[in-house]
Amino acid sequence: MRRIAGSVAIVTGASRGLGVPIVRALARERVKLVLAARTASEVEALADQLTAEGCPAIAVVTDVADPAARAEVIRRAEQEYGRVDILVNNAGLEHVVSFHRMDPEEIRRMVDVNLTSAMLLTALALPGMLERKRGHIVNMSSLSAAAGLPFDAVYAATKAGLVAFSLSLRSEYRGSGVSSSVILPGFVSDAGMYHRMEARSGAKAPRTLGTTTPQAVARAVVSAIKHDKPHVIVNPRPLRLLLAGGQLWPRLGNWSLRGLGVRRMMAEVAASGEPAAEPEAAVSAGAALDT
Ligand SMILES: NC(=O)c1ccc[n+]([C@@H]2O[C@H](COP(=O)([O-])OP(=O)(O)OC[C@H]3O[C@@H](n4cnc5c(N)ncnc54)[C@H](OP(=O)(O)O)[C@@H]3O)[C@@H](O)[C@H]2O)c1
Numbered sequence: 001m002r003r004i005a006g007s008v009a010i011v012t013g014a015s016r017g018l019g020v021p022i023v024r025a026l027a028r029e030r031v032k033l034v035l036a037a038r039t040a041s042e043v044e045a046l047a048d049q050l051t052a053e054g055c056p057a058i059a060v061v062t063d064v065a066d067p068a069a070r071a072e073v074i075r076r077a078e079q080e081y082g083r084v085d086i087l088v089n090n091a092g093l094e095h096v097v098s099f100h101r102m103d104p105e106e107i108r109r110m111v112d113v114n115l116t117s118a119m120l121l122t123a124l125a126l127p128g129m130l131e132r133k134r135g136h137i138v139n140m141s142s143l144s145a146a147a148g149l150p151f152d153a154v155y156a157a158t159k160a161g162l163v164a165f166s167l168s169l170r171s172e173y174r175g176s177g178v179s180s181s182v183i184l185p186g187f188v189s190d191a192g193m194y195h196r197m198e199a200r201s202g203a204k205a206p207r208t209l210g211t212t213t214p215q216a217v218a219r220a221v222v223s224a225i226k227h228d229k230p231h232v233i234v235n236p237r238p239l240r241l242l243l244a245g246g247q248l249w250p251r252l253g254n255w256s257l258r259g260l261g262v263r264r265m266m267a268e269v270a271a272s273g274e275p276a277a278e279p280e281a282a283v284s285a286g287a288a289l290d291t
Contacts, residue, residue, distance in 0.1 A: 013091030017192035089118035114158035133177030
């Protein structure tokens with residue numbers, strides 16, 4: 001999908017954090033947008049702003065874990081623009097905590113929102129893309145997928161699931177005009193879940209790894225679609241060799257997490273009693289949608 005101007009994109013998790021710069025980066029490419037998240041005030045205000053700036057955008061209040069809401073977001077995109085060309089599965093939850101302290105409902109919800117919903121939304125968008133021989137799925141994973149991050153087992157498992165899902169889709173639909181990319185950001189400063197964790201707990205990402213920016217993640221999403229990239233790591237320091245070493249020698253991977261100070265930082269966040277990375281307002285909006 002080298003030409004994306006005029007395409008239609010659904011972006012989930014478009015109400016705050018990384019979703020907003022991703023939406024804005026796609027708008028600059030003249031992509032028509034469908035903004036999906038639970039917080040009506042945020043997605044509606046952003047859609048109004050974009051429309052006023054000359055970029056067509058609609059807001060669809062959506063809990064991605066709700067089957068009816070997923071069907072509705074596709075229906076509204078098709079009703080408004082006639083098709084879906086790009087799906088950015090960006091919505092996600094994280095809770096840095098010891099695995100044995102998570103209750104089963106929280107585990108189920110995190111898997112639903114981060115992984116199952118992305119697959120089920122893709123299943124709804126894909127047939128139209130295949131029929132038109134044109135489409136791109138972007139899955140927002142995380143470096144946690146590749147690193148064995150402690151105090152983050154369920155989140156890391158969902159993000160690893162997205163890597164496997166994305167790469168499998170890519171090889172399965174090769175030659176069909178439909179492709180898929182997976183984005184693996186490191187710790188992101190200035191906005192989003194890591195930024196809130198840092199502000200609340202005071203724990204900082206180790207200097208050796210550094211932090212990236214929401215804008216760099218947004219650029220990575222656009223570039224992945226335009227250049228059909230399979231797998232994009234967004235981090236200021238080169239990490240591919242380190243991650244590859246961890247795959248070849250898992251003990252080395254564990255050792256480097258400790259050596260780089262990542263284990264210490266995650267332990268500090270977990271010890272701070274960090275609540276799940278969802279602002280109160282969003283949790284209650286989701287609860288209202290569930291009823
Ligand atoms: N920030 C980082 O450092 C970082 C690093 C690596 C990967 N990531 C990934 O990047 C993505 C965005 O993260 P972020 O930092 O922007 O997080 P965030 O600030 O917590 O935002 C999460 C977004 O997901 C939406 N969301 C959550 N649950 C939802 C649900 N059930 N249905 C629909 N939307 C839902 C939220 O909207 P509502 O609450 O309005 O529904 C919000 O727009 C996530 O997948 C995350 O795992 C982030």
